[in-house]
Amino acid sequence: MKLVWPSREYLASYVVALERGWSPDNIRGRITAEEELKRIAEDADAFLASMIDREAAGPPLTMLDGTKVPRIPGYRKWMWDGEFCGSIGFRWQPGTEALPPYCLGHVGYAVVPWKQGRGYATAALREIVNDAANEGLRFVMLTTAPDNVASQCVIEKNCGAFIGEFTTPPELGSKRERRYCITTRLTAFASCVTCDRPLGFDANCCIVCHRVFCSDHCVIREGVANCADCEVERRNREAAGVGDADVERIVARVAHDVQATLGSARAAIVEETAARLRLFEDRPQELEQKVVDDVQQYIHDGFIDTTWPSCPHHPNHPLWFSGGWWQCPEKGRVAKLGELASA
Numbered sequence: 001m002k003l004v005w006p007s008r009e010y011l012a013s014y015v016v017a018l019e020r021g022w023s024p025d026n027i028r029g030r031i032t033a034e035e036e037l038k039r040i041a042e043d044a045d046a047f048l049a050s051m052i053d054r055e056a057a058g059p060p061l062t063m064l065d066g067t068k069v070p071r072i073p074g075y076r077k078w079m080w081d082g083e084f085c086g087s088i089g090f091r092w093q094p095g096t097e098a099l100p101p102y103c104l105g106h107v108g109y110a111v112v113p114w115k116q117g118r119g120y121a122t123a124a125l126r127e128i129v130n131d132a133a134n135e136g137l138r139f140v141m142l143t144t145a146p147d148n149v150a151s152q153c154v155i156e157k158n159c160g161a162f163i164g165e166f167t168t169p170p171e172l173g174s175k176r177e178r179r180y181c182i183t184t185r186l187t188a189f190a191s192c193v194t195c196d197r198p199l200g201f202d203a204n205c206c207i208v209c210h211r212v213f214c215s216d217h218c219v220i221r222e223g224v225a226n227c228a229d230c231e232v233e234r235r236n237r238e239a240a241g242v243g244d245a246d247v248e249r250i251v252a253r254v255a256h257d258v259q260a261t262l263g264s265a266r267a268a269i270v271e272e273t274a275a276r277l278r279l280f281e282d283r284p285q286e287l288e289q290k291v292v293d294d295v296q297q298y299i300h301d302g303f304i305d306t307t308w309p310s311c312p313h314h315p316n317h318p319l320w321f322s323g324g325w326w327q328c329p330e331k332g333r334v335a336k337l338g339e340l341a342s343a
């Protein structure tokens, strides 16, 4: 089995799978399969082109409850062994491992029932984890239903670590799910691209080209590493993106909220996050949202505080950031960014 880019060559076999009742979408199932058959009949080339969407140019996604949400960049590859066998999708926000709340994981896959149990999903996931490393992601997140033993098996065979169980938001059906994390690169065994020294804990991944270097052969500025080759590219991106004044304002506000609730030791992460994400986002408001989401995910997933920042009205859930405000899903706006009160 190999992964292929969706193209004309494989389309007829893909259509057969859809017609036999298979769906690439594990959440919306048959609805998506019918929609795709219609889109293929209307304009096959447009359908194929939409399988690779690194610019998130596609139309909004429809959730289970009918809500529409913006797409994030991503693509799909097809499993092929002479016939169509399944599909695997990868989506991510450049520069961060954080995902919007309506997007459960970076990777989703489905194998047609008549080709299951041959190791195809396991091999496909292995290849996508490698893609993710090449896109600069340090890890990918995946989720499965608690009773989806086959999928858990696929993740565990790719060295996935079980993180915990959670309940999905209402637009995704309020269902229990198990979350897993797969690290993309074993830097402990890598060596520096420039001097070939084994890296161990001294591995610094260049934010621009994603190659790894020892600390003598890269520059670390505001906690973010780049190699000598990429210095100019990084400066150019910084100059073209959100201005220094806006970045400083964002850092000050987020750092204030982290400091007020968790203490100053945790505030350094904010500067690093902003220095990284400004290379991938040129709109100040979007940058602010991404920095908050990334910092929040870091604090949750690192088990520093899994309900940060705690809702003052309810004991067991975090506030979510949107439109410049920390919000409780029930009570709405709680505090502006930069104005969270100390606990």
Ligand SMILES: CC(C)(COP(=O)(O)OP(=O)(O)OC[C@H]1O[C@@H](n2cnc3c(N)ncnc32)[C@H](O)[C@@H]1OP(=O)(O)O)[C@@H](O)C(=O)NCCC(=O)NCCS
Residues within 6 Å of the ligand: 026, 108, 109, 110, 111, 112, 115, 116, 117, 118, 119, 120, 121, 122, 123, 143, 144, 145, 148, 149, 150, 151, 153, 154
């Ligand atoms: C999950 C899925 C993608 C696995 O695809 P696959 O190509 O059959 O998976 P693999 O052959 O790589 O590996 C499956 C592993 O799970 C095991 N497995 C398969 N079906 C199983 C079942 N019903 N119960 C327990 N284990 C099962 C297999 O034995 C295999 O492990 P092994 O190699 O140690 O024997 C496929 O079952 C599928 O498409 N399911 C529907 C869609 C879906 O659930 N997608 C994932 C959503 S998170």
Ligand SMILES: [Zn+2]
Residues within 6 Å of the ligand: 192, 193, 194, 195, 196, 197, 213, 214, 215, 216, 217
């Ligand atoms: Zn070196």
Ligand SMILES: [Zn+2]
Residues within 6 Å of the ligand: 206, 207, 208, 209, 210, 211, 226, 227, 228, 229, 230
């Ligand atoms: Zn580089």
Ligand SMILES: [Zn+2]
Residues within 6 Å of the ligand: 311, 312, 313, 314, 317, 328, 329, 330, 331
């Ligand atoms: Zn609340």
